[in-house]
Structures are given as structure tokens and as C-alpha cells.
Amino acid sequence: MTLSQPTVRPADSxxxxxxxDLLYEFNGKALRPEDLAxxxxxxxxxxxxxxGEADNxxxxxxVLRTTPxxxxxxxxxxxxxxxxxxxxxxxxxGRALVEAAVEYARARGCTEVHLLVDPENAVGLAFxxxxxxxxxxxxxxxxxx
Ligand SMILES: CC(C)(COP(=O)(O)OP(=O)(O)OC[C@H]1O[C@@H](n2cnc3c(N)ncnc32)[C@H](O)[C@@H]1OP(=O)(O)O)[C@@H](O)C(=O)NCCC(=O)NCCS
Numbered sequence: 001m002t003l004s005q006p007t008v009r010p011a012d013s014x015x016x017x018x019x020x021d022l023l024y025e026f027n028g029k030a031l032r033p034e035d036l037a038x039x040x041x042x043x044x045x046x047x048x049x050x051x052g053e054a055d056n057x058x059x060x061x062x063v064l065r066t067t068p069x070x071x072x073x074x075x076x077x078x079x080x081x082x083x084x085x086x087x088x089x090x091x092x093x094g095r096a097l098v099e100a101a102v103e104y105a106r107a108r109g110c111t112e113v114h115l116l117v118d119p120e121n122a123v124g125l126a127f128x129x130x131x132x133x134x135x136x137x138x139x140x141x142x143x144x145x
Contacts, residue, residue: 004055006093008100011049011061013037019049022061026083050100052084052093060084062097066108077105079115082124098131 011019016037023030031039040049046067052060063081079101084093105113116139117124 006052006054006059006091006096008050008052008096011040011051013040015049015051016040018051018058019061022058022083022085023081025085026081047080048101048104050097050104052088052097054088054091054093057088058085059088059091059093060097062101064101064104064113066105066110074109074111075105077101077108077110077113079113082115094127095131 017033019040020030020033020036023036030036046065048064048066050062050064051058052062060083061081062079062083065078065080066075069076079098082094082097084097102113113133114136115128115133117128119125
């Protein structure tokens, strides 16, 4: 049970070990903390990591990518990672992370936020639908071998 409202803050280089842990929990793989710290510096301005905390514990993360395009004056905004630890779910952490990312994108002039979700991820689909996302298109992928 949550005692306080979740909070969200942008991550900084000292957060690299925690980000590495969260990405490993989510994806089963992650850069080592020292490599991740360097990568954080490299992606500055393009990828922003938001950390969600509940009851003073690190509960989850969201990564937002914003990139300029030739299609228009505004950046393309995309959520590329979204994870809340099982023990902190259904307490509003995910919602707080998405709202922080949307506000960040809005402040940069973005008019949409995109993301990909596995169509078999029923929880993910329910979560994004509850937050106002709707299906737009299908992704196609070609592996480069
Ligand atoms: C999806 C995920 C990020 C949701 O995080 P969360 O912190 O539990 O979400 P919130 O508590 O902010 O939920 C916001 C709303 O989403 C919906 N929702 C969240 N989890 C849900 C579930 N298990 N079943 C149905 N609806 C759900 C609800 O409408 C919820 O509002 P409510 O609690 O007032 O009913 C989390 O379950 C997770 O990390 N899952 C594994 C990774 C993943 O699937 N990531 C997203 C796809 S890439």
C-alpha cells in the first residue's frame, strides 16, 4: 500500500547503477553501470530517463526519446522503456512517469507521443489505453544480418 503520492525526477549520472538494474529487470539485459553512465552522457538531449519513486523507494523508470525530423518543426517523441517494479504496481507510478514524459515533450513543442507495445501484453495495453493512448499503426521490422 502506498503511503504517499509517487514522485518523478529526471535521472542523472549517479543513477546509472539503478537504471542498469531496472533495465535488466525489464529486458533481461542492460549495459553495465559504468557503460551506462557514459551512454547517459552521449544520449543527453535525445533520450531522457525519468525515475519514479514511491515511499522513498525507486519504483520504476521511463525513457523518452525526442528527435528532430524533416517532417515538421516539432520533435518526434517516443517512449522507449516503461517499467515499474512488481511490488510498486497499481500505485500510480506508471501514470506519474507517463505524465512527466508528456509534459516534457509538450514543453519541447511535441504534439504526439509514440510507443510500441507487444499486442500480447494485456497489462501494457490496458495501462496505455487508460492513459489516453490509442492504436495507430503496425510496426514492420527487417533484421540486418
Ligand atoms: C504497465 C506498467 C508500467 C503499469 O505501471 P503501474 O505503475 O502499475 O501503473 P499505474 O498504477 O500508474 O496504473 C495506471 C492505470 O493503468 C491501468 N492498469 C495498470 N495496471 C493494470 C493491470 N494490471 N490491469 C488492468 N489495468 C491496469 C489502470 O487503469 C490504472 O489505473 P487504476 O489503478 O486507477 O485503475 C507495469 O505493469 C509494468 O511495468 N509492467 C511490465 C512492463 C510493461 O509491460 N511495460 C509497458 C509495455 S512496454
